[in-house]
Amino acid sequence: MNLEVLNGMLRPKSIAVIGASNKEGKIGYTVLKNLFADGYSGEVYPINPKDKEVQGLKAYSSVLDVPGEIDAAVVIVPAKFIPQVAEECGKKGVKGLIIIASGFSEVGRKDLEQAVVDTAHQYDMRVLGPNIVGILSNSDNCNASFAPCLPLPGKAALVSQSGALLIAMDTSTYTRRVGFDKMISIGNMSDVNFGDLVEWLDADENTACMSFYIEGLKDGRHFMRAAREAHKPIVALKSGVSAHGAAAAASHTGSLAGSGKIYEAALEQAGVIRAADLNNLFDRTLALSLQPPMQGDNMLILTNGGGVGVLATDAAERAGLPLRFAPEDVQTELKKHMPEFGSARNPVDLTGMAGVEWYHDTVRYSFAHPWVDGLAVLYCETAMTIPQEIAESIKQAIDESGVTGKPITVSFVGGEQSEAAMQWLLEQGIPAYDAPDTAVNALAALREFAQGRDTMAKPFVPFNDVDEEAARAVIAEARADGCRNLTEIESKAVFKAYGLPVAQTRLATSEEEAVRLAEQIGYPLVMKIVSPDILHKSDAGGVKVGIKNAAEVRETYHTILKSVRAYKPAADLHGVAIQEMAPWGTEVILGSVNDPTFGPAMMFGLGGIFVEILKDVTFRVAPVSPEQGLKMLSDIKAGAILAGARGEAPRDRAALADILSRYSQMIVALEDEVAESDANPVLVYEEGQGAIVVDARIILKKK
């Protein structure tokens, strides 16, 4: 991607305001006024076909009349005029269009939106929006938006898919004391997407943390790739995760919500840190923009209140970072700075008797200790202490420790004095919160950041012992027959081409052939009808198991054909499958879909009630490495069964992980053909004994 072009648009040295107005109350008035009011120092050119001057500045009737260069054009004129505006901007050499105007795909005018984008691309311009508030940047004193002011300065960058929320968050940065360098309204995402902004913000020197409000991505795979490659933390509040919420989101933005479960998987696979709600987005953004990642699991909690210590401990477990007791040497040292009835175990309870010195000494010691990966310092306002002094002692101790690569978060519970002390801590770069749970949750976000980086260190490497050509030949043949539902035999042939172990299954079209194949495969056997028109084979009397000899093969061959013909006379019968009867093993299920946002995605779970009743399944966007496959096995609640619970031998998880990885490669490679597929059941045997796909199904895309 050309970051230079984006840079020109998002950090412009000159701006044309197309639709700049002299009428107070108009957005074209507000945007121009904001550029002046917030001190933008680049060139500003009002474009207005009627007025000669706008807000005291010479106005031009078209960008083509502007003498100097124009980096960004902020467009506020009615939608129908914008294709022409785009044309003129292109000719002028504008780098990007920031289209505030609405009236495009959000009201059904996708055609108009596409026309603008097509024109822009002809001239190598990018388009932000339409249907947005604009962009805000403290680094450039640039408020090219109709939001009332630049946000409280800081190191985070907000990208919001909701304009109203962006404006509201903008003003609330001052009351919440969370600083942002940039705020970008992304709107309809006709061109510039979240993925583009990840790449651009990752390269931006003034951004330390990306903070996203997402309703629905349009560039799932691009976003995932960009996020994985980014060096800075990304924290996202994804709305529409509830069933009703997804419906509400769809009606709001028209973006396809996709499956909540697949979104969840995708964001986690991309190393994106999640925010649970709006407060959590602010709280986590604050810590992520000020503190380094937490490199290990050892969180130490220091407090002067046993109660808040316990609350913080609960919060740590909720946030997926359960506390551990501190090692002996740490406890022994900390014990020196508290009364007899204190506790040095973790949470470290200095008790209500703790003053400035105890806080200073224990923070300094703990922060420097190699066992401690991150520190949460909690303080309850007491009559015996002055919050500002406690704050200063914490800062001093951190500085004196000489340690810089570790995170710290702080919570002060109290009144005005505590508020002021927390404000001071923020100014020193130490995130401070008014509740212990919040401080711990923010520290957990810094741990998630480090973990995400770890996970992505082992990417998927394609298997090379696959035969894509063979798979495509099977599919082409089915297509030639006008079929979209591959038969079991065809499906298994495709699976086999990707190195997946399938139960040997061959097609017999006559009684004699059935016997011949049966003798080759060996008994016992399963026999099943093969027909693209029979989806529920058992219901049609089309399945028989435990066939022991040639006589039974002959008899079954006719019984099956007779049953199926009675069940569905018009069915196209390919013949009868002769299949080896796999010995009993633990049943698991694999399935795939083509997600509208993320493309090929897969599901894994144990068979029967586990999938159907307990919904105990896990999802991933494909492909996954065998290591990630192993992780899927333990992600489900019934994972313990595969590990060998209740005295049974562990199942062959390595073989199963290999199957998951190969399956994921298959659905990605055949994305253009395969709409959905499943392997149900896959039988998994004891360690070293492998696993086998007993039944397989592939449904092709409509073409």
Added chain:
Amino acid sequence: MNLEVLNGMLRPKSIAVIGASNKEGKIGYTVLKNLFADGYSGEVYPINPKDKEVQGLKAYSSVLDVPGEIDAAVVIVPAKFIPQVAEECGKKGVKGLIIIASGFSEVGRKDLEQAVVDTAHQYDMRVLGPNIVGILSNSDNCNASFAPCLPLPGKAALVSQSGALLIAMDTSTYTRRVGFDKMISIGNMSDVNFGDLVEWLDADENTACMSFYIEGLKDGRHFMRAAREAHKPIVALKSGVSAHGAAAAASHTGSLAGSGKIYEAALEQAGVIRAADLNNLFDRTLALSLQPPMQGDNMLILTNGGGVGVLATDAAERAGLPLRFAPEDVQTELKKHMPEFGSARNPVDLTGMAGVEWYHDTVRYSFAHPWVDGLAVLYCETAMTIPQEIAESIKQAIDESGVTGKPITVSFVGGEQSEAAMQWLLEQGIPAYDAPDTAVNALAALREFAQGRDTMAKPFVPFNDVDEEAARAVIAEARADGCRNLTEIESKAVFKAYGLPVAQTRLATSEEEAVRLAEQIGYPLVMKIVSPDILHKSDAGGVKVGIKNAAEVRETYHTILKSVRAYKPAADLHGVAIQEMAPWGTEVILGSVNDPTFGPAMMFGLGGIFVEILKDVTFRVAPVSPEQGLKMLSDIKAGAILAGARGEAPRDRAALADILSRYSQMIVALEDEVAESDANPVLVYEEGQGAIVVDARIILKKK
């Protein structure tokens, strides 16, 4: 309970400060100063054996020297003197001791604490504490504590088991704008417990909502009863719910943490509304203290921002109150107050174009509509609106609607102006929050309050076809044998006495008797060793199933005895059980424990992997009614299996619910004898076919 005595202590007309001091920095100084500073108008008597005057007031060397009556004595002297202080207070006729001093059970001096309580009770005095901060009451301008000030006035009452947290929350009421009439520090709970305070606060005219911080209850059953009978909402933050948190809590207060799952069940059964964390406690307290309960599930969300509408929708589902689309007539009316691209479905998106009038008209209409049970009004600060005007339009609309029995919560996301508008709303009695999720969560708390009342409307009614005498006779006989582990036959006899259907099982002590019993019961049969010394019968070769005739009975009788003798030569063998072989059914498990906090409590789940691997179980404090038993069946994830999933017939849930209720009655009635018990498995048959306890086990208490 005598509320008058508690009233005397907690709303005293006269206070003796025992240990009042002239030395700044001493707690005895601060408490006396606070009484003056916050304007307490009752009589105050400093007690100090050395000084003649304390802070300008005449001091007495003992309460016995005080001329007037004393309602409450605030005690700050060292612990060792307090038994004598209690004696003197008793003689003086003091109503209650508020013991701020520490040095009692929290440092291992349970004896000293008990001595004080014993003395107090001799004189009909109550004891609050020891080891507390004191009590604060805005109604009486009474700050009898060392907390720095009275809280922001309001209608809630805080009871905190952590002193540090109480002080910190006290000061933070001003920054968080959540008002309290009272704050009570409960400390070691040597006498006055949470249950007492529920009763007293429920009768207190100035309390609208009880807000509790609980680490561990000491009066589980009393608390549950009081909470169930209370008319006001109780919201509780229970800390120590995580595994590590429970350990931390135990080390902090020395209180027995008990099982987190049983706490959860107990609080829910008592209709207590839970708070997830400290912020949530404040947020829910605010709504519960200002608004009426929400009588149905229909929450309507009005917003000017699609984004926050979606976030609020997600939050509603998280809070257990999923949104529904508004009915046609509501949608039609609301559609009149928004542009074309707005949405009237729910969430109702008035869009960023919404001004004062649209807010006013839609709030007024919705609040009055019978379909709407509760309203959440959300507002994102925009450049086109003034937050205060929006706030006033909401208040006016509510007033004009004439509706009073419905709740409303509000969220304004924005800057200083939004803050000020929310402050104004609070003063009008409308809870307002700075995030949409929070407003929705607070409304959900009002729904939980109404639901809790509903649930408790159907209490447990004991079965009267039980034979407690027979059960106690079986237990007495086992006790006489020196046994605490009842055999299966004894256990089943106890179960049977409570009307529980057990698989017929009789004891044979000879081969001949075995055959005779077998012929009576009928084949097929199960035979099992009966011995209090053999817990794992199968491991010992002590079980055989599917016995079909007399010859097999004879052979099995000897095989079992031989195997078991080889397995454990010293075992006391009662004989061999001859048991009817129940037909196959769905396996479930019942279990009971005597919880240290709540007494007899029970567990229910499906057998095998469901309990062992998936931990899919639900708990209740016993007893439970059959209706509550039915609720247990659907509380577990596998509940759908009992309802008849995957094409199978529904199981006999009514019979199972009856079993749960009878079982719960049994463990309560025999609480003095039974330490734990289980029924494993219970086989449940198709609807109308009942269920049967196949194996049962009872372990008696040590005596």
